[in-house]
Amino acid sequence: MADHTDADDAMPAGPEHADPPFDAPDLSGSTAFVTGTTRGIGKRIALTLAEQGCNIVSTGKTAEPGGELPGTIHTTAAQCEERGVDAHAIQLDVRDAEAVEAAAREAIDEFGEVDIVINNASAIQLATVADLPANRFDLLTDVNVRGTYLVSRAFLPHLREQDGGWILTNAPPVTVDRAPGKAAYAWSKLGMSFVTLSLAEELAGDGIGCNTFWPVTAVDTRATRYFGLGTEDDWRTPHVLADAVLSVLARDPAEYTGHSAYDEDLLRAAGATDADLSAYNLTDGDPAPTSARMFVPEYTRE
Template identity: 70%
Template sequence: MTYQRPDLRGRTAFVTGTTRGIGKEIALALAEAGCNVVSTGKTVDDSDTDLEGTIHETAAACEDRGVDAHAIRLDVRDTAAVRAAVDEAIETFGEVDVVVNNASAIQQAAIEDLPADRFDLLTEVNVRGTYLVSRAFLPHLRAIGGGHILTNAPPIRMDRAPGKAAYAWSKLGMTFATLSLAAELDDEPIAANAFWPVTLIETRATRYFGLGDADDWRTPAVVADTVLELLDRDPGTFSGHAVYDEDVLRAAGVEDFGRYNVTAGDPEPKAARMFDPEYERP
């Protein structure tokens, strides 16, 4: 079985956190598949920071792939800003049927070592941001007859996370909100699902926080392809799932994951074990 990316022409996606890393890769993959993109995030000018990338650069790269794109500066913690961004996206494109909650903050530390304001930041960006963006799009998704809400967060398989309690709480909170929403929408054609990589993904955050090395990483493309495949599923029948990228892509025909590896070999499932210490590949 040969793997082919699905055709998403005629659709429009609102993606949070697109300046770099996984969010940018998701936006570009959507564009490659023909999907229009609303690129959102906080960075509009990278001239005075060591972090490369802006929401406008991502939007331009999407347009280079033949779709329409629009950049909106957005702090997902801000209720009014989220509402305004959703309204602007809908006004620009008419319909937005895909919502990807990707924006996240990360910091791993023991409870004793993590200041309360950092706990607040992780909770506000990750859980509150997912909650606000998903909630803001519900009236529109109902009005257009359905759509997809996808959240970059792991399956819930743990009841403690020593050394990373605040981060784990916030990421699992994203999943909990998404799966709860799916249950609330059970009789409607609006899918709410979460997705998570089995292996660590090469991003600036992975490097900055010392999460493994190149032998442990795959490129963000493995996550982006997972998003495309989830968007190819019927929102009326596939909802309320927290899935691993490998499972989704195997079902789509991927047999060799080497295309995604940063180095030769098969990376260990360290991202899955971050939230499920007993995880083993099927």
């Protein structure tokens, strides 16, 4: 079974613009370095932040059109600029330590300051241990854990010099010790959280908020459709995660750090109602918490 990328899905990023169901922060003057912005969730996060005035560094592996999947880092950057901000595209393989360091320097040179780092890019392949070749295990570990480690680490000196900042990672809470049928993927995603939450302790006192965010329901992406993770009745648009990220950025990074939060909890804390959450659904109905249950089978909404 072929591997795919969470950030490299072929589904649209949702409606062109949708106001979040809370008072969104004014991000004018901020710059976000976002990994995996070519499509889906990463692209939607970039566009949503741009809609609130945030400059965007659009990064990913796809720089030229015409490949197997639609979308490029340059297209996303252009669409961010259409929203009135400055954007800069950098082709990047997050597994490459030298390339990551160079991308961080380029982003800082371009904008002078980067205060938001979002680890979104990650690979996905769902298979049993017997069915997953070793090289695919390595791919999941390298893209997800190593990539998060390298990108976060590259910005540490810069973030420490600033008066506050963020490292946010698209990964689940670490609450499980097994995941039959998807052990390698689970290991790699939980590793992303482990790195981020460890940084929260290491950077305590530096005013840098290090947190993870994860959807309760499945989100409409190419990977969701490819692996048959439910039907459209079970899915929400990528806006739900983008708005969850936006709600985090409305907080004080010195105070909100070291948390692994679900999107629904973040949005409710920001003031979203049941009706607001329903607006993210692809169809009428109440999507089951299938994404949360991917790692916590006993998960129930409070």
